[in-house]
Amino acid sequence: MPVWERPEPQPRAVPVPLSREKIAATAIRLADANGLDGLSLRKIAKELGVGPMRLYDYVINKSELLDLMVDVVYARIAEVGQRSGWRDTVLAVAHATRDAALDHEWFSDLLGGRPHLGPHALAVGEATAAALSAAPGVRDIDDLQRAVGALNAVIIGSVRREVTERRTARSTGTDEAAFQASLGPYLTRMLKTGRYPTVARLVIDGAHLNAEETFNHNLTTILDGITRERPA
Amino acid sequence: MPVWERPEPQPRAVPVPLSREKIAATAIRLADANGLDGLSLRKIAKELGVGPMRLYDYVINKSELLDLMVDVVYARIAEVGQRSGWRDTVLAVAHATRDAALDHEWFSDLLGGRPHLGPHALAVGEATAAALSAAPGVRDIDDLQRAVGALNAVIIGSVRREVTERRTARSTGTDEAAFQASLGPYLTRMLKTGRYPTVARLVIDGAHLNAEETFNHNLTTILDGITRERPA
DNA sequence: GTATTGGTGGATACATCGTACGGTAGGAAG
DNA sequence: CTTCCTACCGTACGATGTATCCACCAATAC
Structure with a gap:
């Protein structure tokens, strides 16, 4: 079946x-x-x-076709293979996933929305799980399960977020003027109510951080968290 | 508009x-x-x-209706209000988001898939951003932006993952026998190929971790990562 | 060689979806 | 009272995923 x-x-x-x-x-x-x-x-x-x-x-089904498409993308992700250290391998797979999602934005719509059980998806899961099992701080299977879950959550969330931002940036126009013209009036008025001071600071004063660096930041943050020993 | x-x-x-x-x-x-x-x-x-x-x-539009629905859910999330410490506030909002997504599974389908700019969504964003700005290790606006992004990524990824698991568990039947009957044959055969040894260990030997604890684990992992000082 | 049969590929058909559009009725103005 | 205009409402259209039916062709039996 x-x-x-x-x-x-x-x-x-x-x-x-x-x-x-x-x-x-x-x-x-x-x-x-x-x-x-x-x-x-x-x-x-x-x-x-x-x-x-x-x-x-x-x-x-159409949904089976979607599963097929997803697994084709995973095939490309799986190509990155194994690196020297566990951390390099994890980072390589994560970045390959992000690259694939940026090339095929529909992939991010499906990310986390259905179980990915195709052969190539399993291969990717195997690669990351095997790498994580060699990480310090991952002692038993429960640790590994938690580590895989946390890493996947960060990847899914970060990629989805980035793709969504790219889409709205594209639809509103990438330059500042077009943005102010479309979402600006509403958002500006909303922020001037004073009910969202912190968000306002973020939107107005916050620099546009580089997307790849942000992704790297999120990755290193959980990887550091996974690595650090916890009390049993 | x-x-x-x-x-x-x-x-x-x-x-x-x-x-x-x-x-x-x-x-x-x-x-x-x-x-x-x-x-x-x-x-x-x-x-x-x-x-x-x-x-x-x-x-x-229909999509405007979806935006409306999403903001209604955010209204419920925003009700949790402020707690004593920044960490308690962040945890409360995160758990409220998870609870809302478990009550309204469609909400997780929309999570991260479109910008959430309704008044109540902004209120939730304000609450978490304000709390995070008080966290140690968050020194300037860039730190805050990174922290908000990382936290949201984890929340989105974790919730989506959990809802998807719940759906497949429900569709295959919650008990082990029904699972073995539906996905079991394919997955078992796939894992017995020996190509996915780590995944096989995870599926076979891995205990079914409590979902809420897993969510908490992911949360504390990034919060610890955010809190820890980094070299400038 | 001819008739029959079985199976397969393609076209037609259907229920449903989001949404455009045009008629109509009812209140306001002269 | 008549006329016009506005605001409501039903009908209609194109598109979707998919079930069903029909015709054709190849192989077999006589």
């Missing part, structure tokens, strides 16, 4: 040599261009020069 | 005394029952005994 190992059906004659890989690839391309909302089975089929129902010979 | 302060339109005669609050309330009730996918403007309208188009007198 599970998604990633259903047998590849063989087209009788070869009118269009379709495959799950090909379908997933064009779906990813369309999702990159138009977002998840702009993705539809009919558009994918049209892009492939096929009727919409042909896709159901290769894919049970 | 922004969502949360459009004037409340006044129905000419009072055929059905509709209001944005009432619409948001029934939308939340339906989303709690059927999830975000099961939520449609037509169902909301039918629930209110009104034609679908009436809702557009009070709401521009």
